[in-house]
Amino acid sequence: MSTIVDKASTIVNAVTDLSTAIATTLQEARQSRGLSGGALADRSGVSRAMISKIERGETQPTAVLLSRLAAALGMTLSELVARAEQDRKRLARKDDQPTWTDPETGYVRRAVSPVAGGPLELVEVELSAGAEVAQPAESYALAHHQIWVLAGHLVFREGDVEHHLGPGDCLQLGAPQPCAYVNRSDAPCRYLVVLGRR
Template sequence: MNSPLPDPSIAIAGRIRIEREARGWSLGELAEKSGVSKAMISKVERGEASPTATILGRLSGAFGLQLSVLLALAERTGERLSKAQAQSVWIDPETGYERRVISPQNGAMLELIQVTLPAGVRVAYPASAFVFQHQQIWVLDGSLTFEEGGLTHVLDAGDCLQLGAPCDCAFHNTRDVPCVYAVALIRR
């Protein structure tokens, strides 16, 4: 029997508070910089609400961090091996979007993420979530419609897209089956 995968929600909540306090920002200042309500940030920091992918993208952008760096800081263990049963999995409570950190959590420059996007789900991120990273998307199973600013890319299994300059983006699964894709990130 497999043991449950670690839930990173508590570590994420603590890291958001650490990042906010390290900058000397009040909840109101972070709300203003991120576009996330003060009440929601407070609930996330207290562990009363699990942040959605969009909220995490906005908060990481306000901190000037890649989303992957914010999550890696929350989950850092220093290991070089990442065993499948110990990989951190975060599930967006709003959409069911599942984000699995494949890479060892040691702060390395390259990070691999596996995402399972449920059927019909669309997740959008502001340009600020992409400013600090180069990113490639490799579709492993299913089909992904990726909106990159004014461009739309339809990616099928095996297709790989290197993202261009930071802009507002959205990951959309228009099919009736889940889409699984890998994201390779490297800091700019």
Template structure:
């Protein structure tokens, strides 16, 4: 059973997605076409009736032309400091990976920093079509091990390794280890 905070987060995510869709003048059908997510699923997510996975949110963000971090930002302008206790945290219901938006909101910076903890054995496939939405990122593995497949090429990372990549196609994350992998992602896009 979902906790109250999970249900509240689903509702806030849904409202944020709906607000972003409407601010871009997109109908449900248009976002469905752009994202590859069914109109019915988008409607359920917007109403907070579904706990969206990382893969689903990735597709919706690609269709909206925003970074995943945009879904967790508050509308109000923030300051230059983001206290750890105030940083938005989200857990993927499929893989169990935990995503923390580290960067302060509302600074106008085109750079986002995200901290991720991927459980042992977990896998996540992000395969949303980017359609001209350029996303550059660097992944710095802090603890554990990680296998990333980008553009059909597998990269095996050990603690301390950093991989720079252009995310313009599918990317698969896998923690082949027996302990959680913790990493930081620094990313930038033309339209945050």
């Protein structure tokens, strides 16, 4: 029983540490680009007050907010999370790959690639039953995207078009536009997002 409690405590601490690291990384990225909170708010469409709360660690941002902020800073969400993790090893063991859970949808995102900001990034996602994660066009402007479904069924909404994807299906995204990952089934869906620098 104590082993289970210890593991749960370790997971909670790791999530808390990563959230704090993301807040710090976001602030450092903004400052290194000479942007004020107001300027980042103008670029991202996220309010200055929300940016301030995120940077102070007073709130855990959703995937949508982080995507907007990362894009406004000229990086992908994967790069932002990986920078927060600050691991430059060439081998990323599964147990060491950082995961992040969207507090709004329960979407779980695992940074599979070992090097942050490399030419190619792999991200494994588990989208719970009934969940939807929408992202603005800016999220897709910095990298080429492909989605490979590993398990379950995913509806990927790309602008006005819906792509229905099953296990083994792989979709290459077109020009950047607002998109959404949707799981209309009653079981979780797992997929791999492959990102290549434009």
